[in-house]
Amino acid sequence: MNKVSLLIIAMLVMACNTSPDYILSDENPTVTKERNAKIISAFFGLDNSLPAITRALWKDAPGQDGMPLVFSHEIDPNTMQAHDFLITTSKGEKKYVDFVTLQPASEAFELRTILLIGEYGNHPDNEPIDVEIIGELKSRDGQNMQGQKIKVTPLNDGPFISYAEHFVFDKDYPYNKEKRGCDCPKNQTTTIVRTVWAGGVIATNGEELGKDQLKNFTITLKRETDSIKVKPFQIADLNDNDNNIDLCIKEKGTPLFIEVDKHIVIDPNGDKNPKTTLSILSRW
Numbered sequence: 001m002n003k004v005s006l007l008i009i010a011m012l013v014m015a016c017n018t019s020p021d022y023i024l025s026d027e028n029p030t031v032t033k034e035r036n037a038k039i040i041s042a043f044f045g046l047d048n049s050l051p052a053i054t055r056a057l058w059k060d061a062p063g064q065d066g067m068p069l070v071f072s073h074e075i076d077p078n079t080m081q082a083h084d085f086l087i088t089t090s091k092g093e094k095k096y097v098d099f100v101t102l103q104p105a106s107e108a109f110e111l112r113t114i115l116l117i118g119e120y121g122n123h124p125d126n127e128p129i130d131v132e133i134i135g136e137l138k139s140r141d142g143q144n145m146q147g148q149k150i151k152v153t154p155l156n157d158g159p160f161i162s163y164a165e166h167f168v169f170d171k172d173y174p175y176n177k178e179k180r181g182c183d184c185p186k187n188q189t190t191t192i193v194r195t196v197w198a199g200g201v202i203a204t205n206g207e208e209l210g211k212d213q214l215k216n217f218t219i220t221l222k223r224e225t226d227s228i229k230v231k232p233f234q235i236a237d238l239n240d241n242d243n244n245i246d247l248c249i250k251e252k253g254t255p256l257f258i259e260v261d262k263h264i265v266i267d268p269n270g271d272k273n274p275k276t277t278l279s280i281l282s283r284w
Contacts, residue, residue, distance in 0.1 A: 001268045001272040022077045025108035025174055028140045029283050035275045037073040037143035041162040042131045046268055048245030053185045058117060061272045066268075067116040067152070068199045068243065070162035071132065073139035074111040077102060082118075084135030085086040087128045087152075089121035095128065105196075105242035107181065108174040108282075111140070112163065112196060113243055153198060158271040163196040167283035181240030184248035188233065193219055193247040193255050193280055200243045201265035204272060209245060209265065216261040219280070228253065232236040255280040 046066040056062035067087075080100055086093040105113040120128040132149040137147070153160075169175055169186055177182045183284035184192050203209050214231055221228050232247035249255070262275040 001091075005186045011158040015053060021181050022102050022106045022111055023174070024077075024111070024140075025172070028074070030137070031282060031284060032073050033141050034084060035072065037071065037139035037141070038144055039069055039133065039145065039148050039150045040072050040132070041068075041070045041160075041198045041206070042128075042150050043068050043070075043159070044120070044123075044128055044152050044155045045199040048119075048156050049269075050117065054117075054272075057101065059173075060098065061117050063259075064098070064117050065120045065128075065132070067120060069114045069116065069150075070196055070198060070243070071114070071139070071145075071164065073141065073143065074109070075102065075114060076138045076140050076142075077111065079154075079164075080114065081135055081137075082116075084133055084137045085116060085132045086132045087116075087120045088132070089126045090129050091121075091126045093121065093126065095120045104200075104240065105244055106236065107240070107242075107244075108111065110242065110244050127154055128152045150249040155269060156271055158273040159197050159199050159201050159265060160229040160273060160276045161195045161258065161260065161278050162198045164193060164258050164278050164280045165283045166191055166193050166280050168192070170284075179239065181237050181242075184234060184236045184246055188250055189223075189248045190252050191249045191255060192236075193232070193249060193258060194237070194283075195245045195247065195258065197245065197265075199267045200241065201245070201267055201273070204263060204266050209235045210238075211235075213264055216264045217247055218259040219249060220256050220257040221249070222256050223253045227256070247270045254282075 001045040082097045082100045085097045097116045121262045230251045234248040260276045263272040
Protein backbone atom coordinates (compact mmCIF):
# COMPACT_ATOMS: atom_id res chain seq x y z
CA MET A 1 0.00 0.00 0.00
CA ASN A 2 1.46 3.38 -1.00
CA LYS A 3 1.99 6.44 1.18
CA VAL A 4 -1.06 8.30 -0.16
CA SER A 5 -3.36 5.32 0.48
CA LEU A 6 -2.07 4.95 4.03
CA LEU A 7 -2.64 8.64 4.75
CA ILE A 8 -6.19 8.56 3.33
CA ILE A 9 -7.06 5.52 5.47
CA ALA A 10 -5.59 7.24 8.53
CA MET A 11 -7.74 10.30 7.80
CA LEU A 12 -10.84 8.12 7.55
CA VAL A 13 -10.03 6.44 10.86
CA MET A 14 -9.78 9.80 12.60
CA ALA A 15 -12.96 11.05 10.94
CA CYS A 16 -14.87 7.95 11.98
CA ASN A 17 -13.76 8.39 15.56
CA THR A 18 -15.07 11.94 15.64
CA SER A 19 -18.09 12.56 17.84
CA PRO A 20 -21.33 12.63 15.85
CA ASP A 21 -22.33 15.79 17.70
CA TYR A 22 -22.26 18.72 15.31
CA ILE A 23 -21.04 22.04 16.67
CA LEU A 24 -23.47 24.85 15.96
CA SER A 25 -22.07 28.36 16.23
CA ASP A 26 -23.86 30.77 18.52
CA GLU A 27 -24.29 33.23 15.67
CA ASN A 28 -25.77 32.36 12.26
CA PRO A 29 -24.52 35.21 10.02
CA THR A 30 -27.39 37.46 9.00
CA VAL A 31 -25.93 37.90 5.51
CA THR A 32 -26.97 34.33 4.67
CA LYS A 33 -30.63 35.37 4.82
CA GLU A 34 -29.98 37.68 1.86
CA ARG A 35 -28.78 34.77 -0.30
CA ASN A 36 -30.71 31.82 -1.67
CA ALA A 37 -29.67 28.52 -0.10
CA LYS A 38 -28.72 25.93 -2.73
CA ILE A 39 -26.70 22.82 -3.42
CA ILE A 40 -23.53 23.80 -5.28
CA SER A 41 -21.63 20.55 -5.89
CA ALA A 42 -22.00 16.77 -5.78
CA PHE A 43 -18.75 14.81 -6.05
CA PHE A 44 -18.51 11.08 -6.80
CA GLY A 45 -15.52 10.58 -4.52
CA LEU A 46 -15.20 6.82 -4.03
CA ASP A 47 -16.76 3.92 -5.93
CA ASN A 48 -17.26 0.67 -3.96
CA SER A 49 -14.09 1.41 -2.02
CA LEU A 50 -14.82 2.77 1.45
CA PRO A 51 -12.45 0.66 3.61
CA ALA A 52 -13.37 -1.63 6.49
CA ILE A 53 -12.45 0.96 9.09
CA THR A 54 -15.42 3.13 8.07
CA ARG A 55 -17.58 0.63 9.95
CA ALA A 56 -16.95 2.95 12.92
CA LEU A 57 -18.88 5.65 11.07
CA TRP A 58 -21.68 3.34 9.88
CA LYS A 59 -21.74 -0.44 10.18
CA ASP A 60 -22.52 -1.00 6.49
CA ALA A 61 -20.13 1.63 5.09
CA PRO A 62 -17.24 -0.65 4.00
CA GLY A 63 -17.28 -1.31 0.26
CA GLN A 64 -19.86 1.41 -0.40
CA ASP A 65 -19.71 4.62 -2.46
CA GLY A 66 -18.91 8.03 -0.95
CA MET A 67 -20.39 11.25 -2.33
CA PRO A 68 -19.89 14.65 -0.61
CA LEU A 69 -22.44 17.40 -1.32
CA VAL A 70 -21.50 21.04 -0.69
CA PHE A 71 -24.10 23.73 0.00
CA SER A 72 -24.07 27.51 -0.14
CA HIS A 73 -25.40 27.70 3.43
CA GLU A 74 -24.80 25.82 6.66
CA ILE A 75 -27.25 22.95 7.13
CA ASP A 76 -29.74 22.51 9.96
CA PRO A 77 -28.74 19.01 11.19
CA ASN A 78 -32.22 18.40 12.60
CA THR A 79 -33.68 18.43 9.07
CA MET A 80 -31.10 16.11 7.49
CA GLN A 81 -32.24 12.55 6.69
CA ALA A 82 -30.94 9.89 4.29
CA HIS A 83 -34.29 9.83 2.48
CA ASP A 84 -33.88 13.53 1.58
CA PHE A 85 -31.83 12.55 -1.50
CA LEU A 86 -32.45 10.66 -4.75
CA ILE A 87 -29.66 9.78 -7.19
CA THR A 88 -30.07 8.99 -10.89
CA THR A 89 -27.45 6.94 -12.79
CA SER A 90 -26.44 7.20 -16.45
CA LYS A 91 -28.70 4.21 -17.21
CA GLY A 92 -31.65 5.96 -15.60
CA GLU A 93 -31.67 3.91 -12.40
CA LYS A 94 -32.94 5.60 -9.25
CA LYS A 95 -30.81 5.14 -6.14
CA TYR A 96 -31.82 6.05 -2.61
CA VAL A 97 -29.29 7.05 0.03
CA ASP A 98 -28.54 4.71 2.94
CA PHE A 99 -26.62 6.97 5.31
CA VAL A 100 -25.80 10.68 5.64
CA THR A 101 -23.46 12.62 7.92
CA LEU A 102 -21.92 16.07 8.26
CA GLN A 103 -18.68 14.49 9.44
CA PRO A 104 -15.88 15.24 9.29
CA ALA A 105 -16.69 18.92 8.52
CA SER A 106 -18.66 19.17 11.75
CA GLU A 107 -17.13 22.21 13.48
CA ALA A 108 -18.84 25.54 14.05
CA PHE A 109 -19.21 27.50 10.76
CA GLU A 110 -18.44 24.37 8.70
CA LEU A 111 -21.76 22.52 8.49
CA ARG A 112 -22.25 22.86 4.72
CA THR A 113 -20.93 19.47 3.48
CA ILE A 114 -23.10 16.34 3.65
CA LEU A 115 -21.47 12.98 2.95
CA LEU A 116 -23.76 10.42 1.29
CA ILE A 117 -22.87 6.74 1.76
CA GLY A 118 -24.53 3.94 -0.22
CA GLU A 119 -24.58 2.37 -3.69
CA TYR A 120 -25.04 4.93 -6.47
CA GLY A 121 -23.94 3.11 -9.63
CA ASN A 122 -20.54 2.03 -10.91
CA HIS A 123 -17.67 3.55 -12.87
CA PRO A 124 -17.43 3.66 -15.83
CA ASP A 125 -20.64 2.19 -17.26
CA ASN A 126 -23.33 3.44 -14.89
CA GLU A 127 -22.05 6.36 -12.83
CA PRO A 128 -24.39 8.66 -10.90
CA ILE A 129 -25.25 11.69 -13.02
CA ASP A 130 -27.45 13.82 -10.76
CA VAL A 131 -28.68 14.23 -7.20
CA GLU A 132 -32.10 15.61 -6.28
CA ILE A 133 -33.23 16.83 -2.88
CA ILE A 134 -36.62 15.17 -2.37
CA GLY A 135 -37.03 15.83 1.36
CA GLU A 136 -37.39 19.03 3.33
CA LEU A 137 -33.72 19.71 3.90
CA LYS A 138 -33.25 23.18 5.40
CA SER A 139 -30.42 25.61 5.91
CA ARG A 140 -29.74 27.00 9.38
CA ASP A 141 -31.72 30.12 8.52
CA GLY A 142 -34.76 28.01 7.58
CA GLN A 143 -34.62 27.96 3.78
CA ASN A 144 -36.11 24.77 2.32
CA MET A 145 -34.06 23.23 -0.51
CA GLN A 146 -36.56 20.54 -1.50
CA GLY A 147 -36.75 20.08 -5.29
CA GLN A 148 -33.22 21.25 -6.09
CA LYS A 149 -31.12 19.09 -8.42
CA ILE A 150 -27.46 19.13 -9.46
CA LYS A 151 -25.16 17.22 -11.81
CA VAL A 152 -22.63 14.86 -10.23
CA THR A 153 -18.91 15.33 -10.89
CA PRO A 154 -17.64 12.00 -12.34
CA LEU A 155 -15.33 9.72 -10.37
CA ASN A 156 -12.16 10.41 -12.33
CA ASP A 157 -12.50 14.20 -12.32
CA GLY A 158 -10.28 16.03 -9.88
CA PRO A 159 -11.39 18.07 -6.84
CA PHE A 160 -12.18 21.78 -7.07
CA ILE A 161 -13.23 24.61 -4.77
CA SER A 162 -17.02 24.66 -4.46
CA TYR A 163 -17.34 27.60 -2.08
CA ALA A 164 -15.10 30.36 -0.72
CA GLU A 165 -15.72 33.02 1.91
CA HIS A 166 -13.69 35.57 3.81
CA PHE A 167 -13.96 36.73 7.39
CA VAL A 168 -12.05 38.35 10.21
CA PHE A 169 -11.72 37.08 13.77
CA ASP A 170 -14.29 38.87 15.93
CA LYS A 171 -15.98 38.09 19.23
CA ASP A 172 -18.45 35.69 17.58
CA TYR A 173 -15.88 33.54 15.79
CA PRO A 174 -15.17 30.19 17.53
CA TYR A 175 -11.40 30.55 17.41
CA ASN A 176 -9.46 27.28 17.65
CA LYS A 177 -5.93 27.44 19.04
CA GLU A 178 -5.47 23.66 19.21
CA LYS A 179 -3.08 21.80 16.92
CA ARG A 180 -5.76 19.76 15.14
CA GLY A 181 -7.73 21.98 12.78
CA CYS A 182 -6.26 25.15 14.30
CA ASP A 183 -7.07 28.57 12.86
CA CYS A 184 -4.78 31.19 11.36
CA PRO A 185 -2.53 33.00 13.91
CA LYS A 186 -4.46 35.96 15.31
CA ASN A 187 -1.48 38.27 15.72
CA GLN A 188 -0.39 38.00 12.07
CA THR A 189 -3.65 37.59 10.15
CA THR A 190 -5.71 40.43 8.68
CA THR A 191 -8.23 38.34 6.72
CA ILE A 192 -9.02 34.64 6.32
CA VAL A 193 -10.19 33.04 3.08
CA ARG A 194 -11.96 29.76 3.74
CA THR A 195 -12.08 27.35 0.82
CA VAL A 196 -14.54 24.45 0.79
CA TRP A 197 -13.50 21.77 -1.68
CA ALA A 198 -15.89 19.42 -3.48
CA GLY A 199 -14.25 16.57 -1.57
CA GLY A 200 -11.47 16.03 0.93
CA VAL A 201 -7.99 16.94 -0.33
CA ILE A 202 -4.34 16.54 0.54
CA ALA A 203 -1.20 17.67 -1.29
CA THR A 204 -0.11 15.60 -4.28
CA ASN A 205 2.86 14.31 -2.26
CA GLY A 206 0.45 12.65 0.17
CA GLU A 207 1.02 15.16 2.98
CA GLU A 208 -1.12 17.94 4.43
CA LEU A 209 -1.01 21.24 2.55
CA GLY A 210 1.75 23.54 3.80
CA LYS A 211 4.41 26.07 2.89
CA ASP A 212 5.31 24.32 -0.36
CA GLN A 213 1.82 25.05 -1.73
CA LEU A 214 1.52 28.73 -0.66
CA LYS A 215 2.75 29.96 -4.04
CA ASN A 216 -0.03 28.05 -5.81
CA PHE A 217 -2.86 30.08 -4.25
CA THR A 218 -3.55 33.64 -5.47
CA ILE A 219 -6.13 35.94 -3.87
CA THR A 220 -7.26 39.20 -5.47
CA LEU A 221 -7.82 41.91 -2.86
CA LYS A 222 -9.83 45.06 -3.49
CA ARG A 223 -8.52 48.21 -1.84
CA GLU A 224 -9.79 51.78 -1.87
CA THR A 225 -8.37 52.78 -5.25
CA ASP A 226 -6.99 49.58 -6.74
CA SER A 227 -6.67 45.82 -6.40
CA ILE A 228 -3.68 43.60 -5.74
CA LYS A 229 -2.87 39.91 -6.00
CA VAL A 230 -1.41 38.27 -2.90
CA LYS A 231 -0.35 34.86 -1.62
CA PRO A 232 -1.33 33.43 1.77
CA PHE A 233 1.48 33.39 4.32
CA GLN A 234 0.10 30.24 5.98
CA ILE A 235 -2.47 27.49 5.41
CA ALA A 236 -4.68 26.60 8.39
CA ASP A 237 -7.57 24.39 9.53
CA LEU A 238 -5.47 21.31 8.80
CA ASN A 239 -5.20 17.82 10.34
CA ASP A 240 -8.95 17.55 10.90
CA ASN A 241 -9.70 15.43 7.81
CA ASP A 242 -12.40 17.64 6.30
CA ASN A 243 -12.76 19.57 3.03
CA ASN A 244 -12.29 23.03 4.60
CA ILE A 245 -8.92 24.74 4.05
CA ASP A 246 -8.20 28.24 5.40
CA LEU A 247 -5.76 30.65 3.76
CA CYS A 248 -4.19 33.25 6.06
CA ILE A 249 -3.76 36.73 4.55
CA LYS A 250 -1.65 39.51 6.08
CA GLU A 251 -2.29 42.26 3.49
CA LYS A 252 -5.27 44.58 3.99
CA GLY A 253 -8.16 44.58 1.54
CA THR A 254 -11.40 42.78 0.67
CA PRO A 255 -10.88 39.35 -0.97
CA LEU A 256 -12.71 39.12 -4.31
CA PHE A 257 -11.38 36.06 -6.14
CA ILE A 258 -9.24 33.02 -5.51
CA GLU A 259 -7.16 31.17 -8.10
CA VAL A 260 -5.55 27.77 -7.55
CA ASP A 261 -2.98 26.27 -9.88
CA LYS A 262 -3.72 22.84 -11.34
CA HIS A 263 -2.31 19.60 -9.88
CA ILE A 264 -1.75 20.94 -6.35
CA VAL A 265 -4.04 18.57 -4.44
CA ILE A 266 -5.54 15.11 -4.84
CA ASP A 267 -8.81 13.59 -3.64
CA PRO A 268 -9.18 10.15 -1.96
CA ASN A 269 -9.40 8.56 -5.42
CA GLY A 270 -5.99 10.02 -6.29
CA ASP A 271 -7.31 12.50 -8.88
CA LYS A 272 -5.50 15.85 -9.24
CA ASN A 273 -7.33 19.17 -9.19
CA PRO A 274 -7.94 21.32 -12.29
CA LYS A 275 -7.09 25.01 -12.21
CA THR A 276 -9.82 26.74 -10.23
CA THR A 277 -11.01 30.35 -10.11
CA LEU A 278 -13.88 31.33 -7.84
CA SER A 279 -15.49 34.44 -6.37
CA ILE A 280 -15.13 34.89 -2.61
CA LEU A 281 -18.20 35.78 -0.54
CA SER A 282 -18.32 37.60 2.78
CA ARG A 283 -19.33 35.65 5.87
CA TRP A 284 -20.42 38.79 7.68
